Amino acid sequence: MIEIEDLSKAFQVARKKEGTWFGRTWETVRALEEMTFSVGRGEIVGYIGPNGAGKSTTIKIMSGILVPTSGRCEIMGLTPWKDRVAHVRNIGVVFGQRTQLWWDLPVSDSFLLLKDIYRIPENSFREQLEWLVEALGLEALLTFPVRQLSLGQRMRCELAAALLHRPSILFLDEPTIGLDAVSKIAVRKIVKKVCAEQQVTVLLTTHDMNDIEALAERVILIGKGRKLYDGGLNALKARYVHTKRITAEYAGEGEALLSALESAGCRLISSDAGRLTMDVDLEVTGVAEVIQRLTSHLNISDISVDAPAIDDVIVRLYEELAL
Amino acid sequence: MKLLWRYTVYHFRSQLEYRVSFWLTTLGQFLVPFVSFAGMALLFRQFGTLEQWTLSDVALLYGVTQLAFAFNELFIRGFDSFSSLVVSGEFDRLLVRPRNMVLQVLGSKQDFTRFGRLVQSTIVFVWAIANASFQWTFLKGVCLALMVFGGMGIFAALFMGFATLSFWTIKGLEVVNLFTDGGREMAQYPLTIYPKAIQRFFTFAVPFFVVNALPLFFLTDVPGYEAAIYAFVPLIGFLALVPAYFIWNYGVRHYQSTGS
Numbered sequence: 001m002i003e004i005e006d007l008s009k010a011f012q013v014a015r016k017k018e019g020t021w022f023g024r025t026w027e028t029v030r031a032l033e034e035m036t037f038s039v040g041r042g043e044i045v046g047y048i049g050p051n052g053a054g055k056s057t058t059i060k061i062m063s064g065i066l067v068p069t070s071g072r073c074e075i076m077g078l079t080p081w082k083d084r085v086a087h088v089r090n091i092g093v094v095f096g097q098r099t100q101l102w103w104d105l106p107v108s109d110s111f112l113l114l115k116d117i118y119r120i121p122e123n124s125f126r127e128q129l130e131w132l133v134e135a136l137g138l139e140a141l142l143t144f145p146v147r148q149l150s151l152g153q154r155m156r157c158e159l160a161a162a163l164l165h166r167p168s169i170l171f172l173d174e175p176t177i178g179l180d181a182v183s184k185i186a187v188r189k190i191v192k193k194v195c196a197e198q199q200v201t202v203l204l205t206t207h208d209m210n211d212i213e214a215l216a217e218r219v220i221l222i223g224k225g226r227k228l229y230d231g232g233l234n235a236l237k238a239r240y241v242h243t244k245r246i247t248a249e250y251a252g253e254g255e256a257l258l259s260a261l262e263s264a265g266c267r268l269i270s271s272d273a274g275r276l277t278m279d280v281d282l283e284v285t286g287v288a289e290v291i292q293r294l295t296s297h298l299n300i301s302d303i304s305v306d307a308p309a310i311d312d313v314i315v316r317l318y319e320e321l322a323l
Numbered sequence: 324m325k326l327l328w329r330y331t332v333y334h335f336r337s338q339l340e341y342r343v344s345f346w347l348t349t350l351g352q353f354l355v356p357f358v359s360f361a362g363m364a365l366l367f368r369q370f371g372t373l374e375q376w377t378l379s380d381v382a383l384l385y386g387v388t389q390l391a392f393a394f395n396e397l398f399i400r401g402f403d404s405f406s407s408l409v410v411s412g413e414f415d416r417l418l419v420r421p422r423n424m425v426l427q428v429l430g431s432k433q434d435f436t437r438f439g440r441l442v443q444s445t446i447v448f449v450w451a452i453a454n455a456s457f458q459w460t461f462l463k464g465v466c467l468a469l470m471v472f473g474g475m476g477i478f479a480a481l482f483m484g485f486a487t488l489s490f491w492t493i494k495g496l497e498v499v500n501l502f503t504d505g506g507r508e509m510a511q512y513p514l515t516i517y518p519k520a521i522q523r524f525f526t527f528a529v530p531f532f533v534v535n536a537l538p539l540f541f542l543t544d545v546p547g548y549e550a551a552i553y554a555f556v557p558l559i560g561f562l563a564l565v566p567a568y569f570i571w572n573y574g575v576r577h578y579q580s581t582g583s
Contacts, residue, residue, distance in 0.1 A: 104337040116326045
């Protein structure tokens with residue numbers, strides 16, 4: 001489906017020379033270096049990395065907007081920047097920050113324009129629109145001008161707009177940015193449903209790790225233009241999660257104990273008014289051992305153990321790899 | 324064509340969503356060039372002629388230039404305000420659609436408030452035709468129509484060529500107005516009244532001469548310019564679109580290799 005091999009992209013960026021008025025030096029920024037990966041049909045892949053890692057550069061190359069410096073990129077047998085017009089028929093793109101709908105016109109008008117842009121045959125258009133309206137719950141929204149829709153409603157319409165021409169591949173660039181919790185969950189459900197039922201391959205970039213957890217079985221993590229990890233989400237967790245978090249409510253004097261625990265592989269996150277949170281380093285000590293020490297010294301009324309959220313995993317990963 | 328029509332209808336409907344603002348701006352677009360024409364008429368009343376040209380001759384050129392310009396501001400607005408398309412990232416969106424880029428940029432923006440200018444210039448144009456200082460012939464009619472079309476071609480080429488600059492620099496594009504707005508103001512008068520250097524500039528750099536003084540010689544039967552070929556000289560204005568198109572394509576390719 002998607003084959004990327006040794007893909008590199010370097011930009012020339014002008015830097016002003018200090019102390020001169022017009023002096024400029026050119027600096028080469030390597031946005032992407034020898035990126036290699038492939039994605040199969042129907043896969044949902046989370047493409048993650050910190051800001052400036054090269055995520056959007058990759059997406060732009062894959063959607064035919066940018067031409068890479070070197071390397072190969074073949075998507076359904078086409079090279080995006082060489083066969084732009086043929087290639088973009090196969091893809092749908094949702095930019096979470098921008099809209100492709102007409103602000104002052106009813107949503108259905110934007111859909112009709114897309115029908116003309118993609119030259120979608122009448123039958124195919126009707127059928128797909130019906131399916132999308134049903135799947136995304138757009139029935140009540142179609143007649144409203146886009147400016148009157150909530151962000152969550154709008155994002156559902158954006159998804160529909162990107163899928164009208166039945167693309168085989170969908171690029172989602174931060175599809176849940178700015179949405180409230182309920183809308184986020186709705187959008188994730190929809191993406192999942194659409195991909196399963198229409199066999200769409202999805203590449204998803206996001207900063208919200210819950211998106212990844214809900215949607216992607218596979219993640220590609222990049223930093224500074226290079227691929228750092230490519231594999232299952234659970235494997236990533238297993239590889240980088242060496243801690244568990246204990247939250248406890250207690251009565252009694254715990255300071256001496258806590259400082260003793262801190263020197264034995266525990267990191268205190270917070271402790272006040274009889275409530276403490278700490279991370280246990282599993283390479284130094286065990287959860288059971290810590291709990292035992294807590295219960296034997298303090299009067300514990302409630303205790304819970306959690307694996308860290310994927311967010312924390314990523315933050316730690318970034319730190320570890322010095323991104 | 325069908326797609327372009329849909330774009331046009333959508334822009335019109337979008338702009339009518341804000342009715343008061345729309346009609347007021349349209350009225351303004353009607354009045355502002357009208358004031359400049361009124362000033363022109365007053366000067367002629369005082370001085371009679373400008374070189375050998377009468378008010379109706381000049382009004383004819385005024386009509387041609389304003390019509391061509393208004394048409395461009397209405398339908399070629401996408402190129403006129405192209406920098407905003409690049410800044411907002413909307414240009415990326417156009418690139419991921421399976422259509423010709425020029426067509427999509429044309430569809431990206433149209434400004435129907437320019438209808439005011441269009442109506443105003445049509446009124447002056449019709450008045451100038453009715454009060455011409457010379458006899459109309461069929462060929463002269465053809466020539467006049469070509470002047471308008473050639474003028475549209477030149478303005479469109481200017482808009483398109485300068486839109487390309489947006490791929491390199493976003494700010495400091497005011498210099499562009501020197502050519503578009505400046506060209507419009509200059510070409511309202513017969514270019515023969517200007518110093519030689521300016522005439523040359525508007526002949527070879529920006530070919531307004533071929534839709535302006537040259538066909539006007541033909542229309543007013545200036546000796547030496549009676550040959551029918553001069554009626555078709557305005558077509559050269561359309562040729563300006565060729566280099567503009569190549570410059571534009573070069574810009575798009577540059578954008579695709581640099582991003583920015």
